[in-house]
Amino acid sequence: MENIHVIVDSMSRQGSNNIAITLVPVDEHTPLPLWEAGSHIDLHLPNNLIRQYSLTGNPHQTDHYQLCIKKEDNSRGGSQYVHKQLRVGQTIQISAPRQAFAMQEAENYLLIAAGIGITPILSMAEALDAKKQPFTLLYYVKNHTFAAMFRRLNTGFQYGSVQILSSDDGQGLRSITPELLQKPQANTQIYMCGPEGFMAHFTDVATTHGWLNEQIFIEAFHPPALNKANELDADTFIVTLRSTGQSYTVPAEKTIANVLQENDIYVPLSCEMGMCGACLTKVHCGEVDHQDTVQSDEEKCATEQYIALCCSRAKSATIEIDL
Numbered sequence: 001m002e003n004i005h006v007i008v009d010s011m012s013r014q015g016s017n018n019i020a021i022t023l024v025p026v027d028e029h030t031p032l033p034l035w036e037a038g039s040h041i042d043l044h045l046p047n048n049l050i051r052q053y054s055l056t057g058n059p060h061q062t063d064h065y066q067l068c069i070k071k072e073d074n075s076r077g078g079s080q081y082v083h084k085q086l087r088v089g090q091t092i093q094i095s096a097p098r099q100a101f102a103m104q105e106a107e108n109y110l111l112i113a114a115g116i117g118i119t120p121i122l123s124m125a126e127a128l129d130a131k132k133q134p135f136t137l138l139y140y141v142k143n144h145t146f147a148a149m150f151r152r153l154n155t156g157f158q159y160g161s162v163q164i165l166s167s168d169d170g171q172g173l174r175s176i177t178p179e180l181l182q183k184p185q186a187n188t189q190i191y192m193c194g195p196e197g198f199m200a201h202f203t204d205v206a207t208t209h210g211w212l213n214e215q216i217f218i219e220a221f222h223p224p225a226l227n228k229a230n231e232l233d234a235d236t237f238i239v240t241l242r243s244t245g246q247s248y249t250v251p252a253e254k255t256i257a258n259v260l261q262e263n264d265i266y267v268p269l270s271c272e273m274g275m276c277g278a279c280l281t282k283v284h285c286g287e288v289d290h291q292d293t294v295q296s297d298e299e300k301c302a303t304e305q306y307i308a309l310c311c312s313r314a315k316s317a318t319i320e321i322d323l
């Protein structure tokens, strides 16, 4: 699908470190594509970066999209551009919404957000409220000055309740286990978005109290962290290009994409987090250590193998790819 041209209609500060952006179609008579709670879009920034951000707000509105973007300390250029250079009135391109965090049918929902993870969770709360479905939203922040979308959350919902929990006030997950989490309900699903460590800890606490893994849904927006074993065993391997026969050494601290780019080989990259599929490349021989979240388990086990050059590695000493 072709990119969509939108205008930055407004920008507003959301807590001390986040900016909400409202995007409207260039042609005000053409609505934006429909989207569902949990969807995200690619934002094509004028500095040639493409970044993925969750849509937030009410999924029933197609006259505008809303994003909320945190200023990342370790920005790879996307959030820094948004915070420092993007301005109201600028025209930019976006992709159509994509869904990677869809909600399933349930009787009740527990929505958990930490930090900027509130963006998809808020859209879920809006969707549930519109469907008159009960939910509880727990929003974890360091302190209230960091809370994004605070005014909207403070207004409340007709069918759901919201609690904003501040770790500076001793309400962090490591201090208190919410009562709801201590009583697993068979007909309730948990949806969670936040830093990986937070989600891993929350999942651990939930399953310890009897929640089933099948009841817990996580926004896999970040690349899965290499586990300790992988970090230690992430040995150097050789990547060979089928077109030229040239081989390059990929050390443990670099991705295949890094190494190829250093050697002036074009690699189609977008998210650089293993979630968009832009860099998926066919493998001719060698065993892939899949680290992406864009391919399904079936695809990762299929006879015809594709490797995400931005994050995946080789289990074999060499790997030959279709470049």
Ligand code: FES
Pocket (backbone or CB within 6 Å): 268, 269, 270, 271, 272, 273, 274, 275, 276, 277, 278, 279, 280, 292, 294, 308, 309, 310, 311
């Ligand atoms: S660049 Fe998106 S999966 Fe590799």
